[in-house]
Amino acid sequence: MESGKWTTxxxxxxxxxxxxxxxxxxxxxxxxxxxxxxxxxxPSGAIAMRGYNNMHRLRFGSDAYRIVYRVDxxxxxxxxxxxxxxxxxxxxxxx
Numbered sequence: 001m002e003s004g005k006w007t008t009x010x011x012x013x014x015x016x017x018x019x020x021x022x023x024x025x026x027x028x029x030x031x032x033x034x035x036x037x038x039x040x041x042x043p044s045g046a047i048a049m050r051g052y053n054n055m056h057r058l059r060f061g062s063d064a065y066r067i068v069y070r071v072d073x074x075x076x077x078x079x080x081x082x083x084x085x086x087x088x089x090x091x092x093x094x095x
Contacts, residue, residue, distance in 0.1 A: 004076075005038050005039060006037070006038045006039070006041055006076045006077060006078050007038070007075075007076060007077045007078070008034060008035070008037055008038045008077075008078045008080070009077060009078070009079050009080065010034065010080040011079065011080060011081055013081075013082070014080045014081055014082055014083050017082065017083040017084045018030055018031070018034075018083045021065070021083070021084075026060070026061045026065060029060050029061060030060055030061075030065070030067060030083055033058055033060055033067060034067065034069075034078075034080055037069065037078045037080075038078065041071050041078055042056060042071060043058070045058060045059065046058050049068070052093075053070075054070050054071045054072065054073070055068065055069070055070050055071075055081075056068070056069055056070075056071060057069075059086075063086070064085060064086055065083070065084060065085055065086060065089075066082070066083070066084065066085075066086050066089045066090075067080060067082075067083050068080075068081050068082040068083075068089060068090075068093070069081055081093070
């Protein structure tokens with residue numbers, strides 16, 4: 001576990017995806033998870049994504065949604081790349 005606070009950045013597309021989630025409770029849950037990443041970049045439940053460097057995913061919304069993010073250990077930064085339904089969140093992702 002990394003100690004201290006990290007910087008969290010949400011990419012523009014991920015911000016739009018977050019804001020367009022179908023229910024306010026999902027938006028709040030995702031925002032809370034993202035805020036918590038500043039204190040624990042790879043919490044229990046985070047899964048490293050094979051084939052992607054330093055990319056992880058977290059489940060939320062009764063496992064129906066995902067947050068995909070990159071951990072930049074050198075700069076102590078978390079970059080949220082994608083937020084959305086499990087069925088579509090991985091489409092078009094670049095390695």
